[in-house]
Amino acid sequence: MADEATTIKGGKVKVLLGNSAVPIVYTAPCGFTQKSITLNKGLEEVQIPNCLDPDAVDWLGRDATSLSMSVSGEGVLAAESVETWLDAWEDVESVPAKVIWEFPAKTITWTGKMHVETLETTAPNGRRVTANVSMQSDGKMTRVVTPV
Numbered sequence: 316m317a318d319e320a321t322t323i324k325g326g327k328v329k330v331l332l333g334n335s336a337v338p339i340v341y342t343a344p345c346g347f348t349q350k351s352i353t354l355n356k357g358l359e360e361v362q363i364p365n366c367l368d369p370d371a372v373d374w375l376g377r378d379a380t381s382l383s384m385s386v387s388g389e390g391v392l393a394a395e396s397v398e399t400w401l402d403a404w405e406d407v408e409s410v411p412a413k414v415i416w417e418f419p420a421k422t423i424t425w426t427g428k429m430h431v432e433t434l435e436t437t438a439p440n441g442r443r444v445t446a447n448v449s450m451q452s453d454g455k456m457t458r459v460v461t462p463v
Contacts, residue, residue: 323418328352330386330450332403333411341413344396346446347388352414357381384425384452386414392436392446400448403431409453420463427456 328350331341357380365371403410409428416423433449 321419323416325349327415327417329413329415329417330388331413331415332399333413339411341411342399344393344399346390346393346396347448348390350386350388352416353385353387355383355385357383382455384414384427384429384456386412386429386450387448389445389447392444397446400431400434400446404434406431412450414456418463422461422463424459424461425456426459428453429456 329343330347330350330352331343333339333341358377359380361376361378362373363376364373409430412427412429414425429450429452431448432451433447435447436444437447438444
């Protein structure tokens with residue numbers, strides 16, 4: 316086992332949106348300076364009674380009920396990608412999306428559909444306009460691990 320963990324830098328985490336071409340062409344919209352990927356498992360709780368001592372405090376059991384992925388990103392509002400974000404936000408349907416973690420020995424890719432939930436811009440006087448984007452998965456995000 317190696318002495319140190321194998322890590323990656325922020326540029327190796329990619330968020331790509333797909334177009335309507337066949338096959339789909341995925342590109343990373345320009346402007347993100349920071350990205351956050353959240354993998355969520357929905358849980359349902361149930362109390363598990365003690366059959367021998369009904370007055371004992373119950374332990375909680377938890378059952379998995381759902382999986383989801385959310386993506387948030389922030390950076391500058393780039394002219395090269397503003398219409399891509401606006402089109403995805405306006406679309407009543409979820410859009411094709413890929414999330415990639417690129418390690419030296421393997422690449423992990425999730426592919427599926429996501430909704431652009433929020434697109435927020437901040438415009439301070441005399442400074443550059445920034446953008447914050449939030450996306451939520453719509454159905455399964457299929458994970459594929461590819462050795463490099």
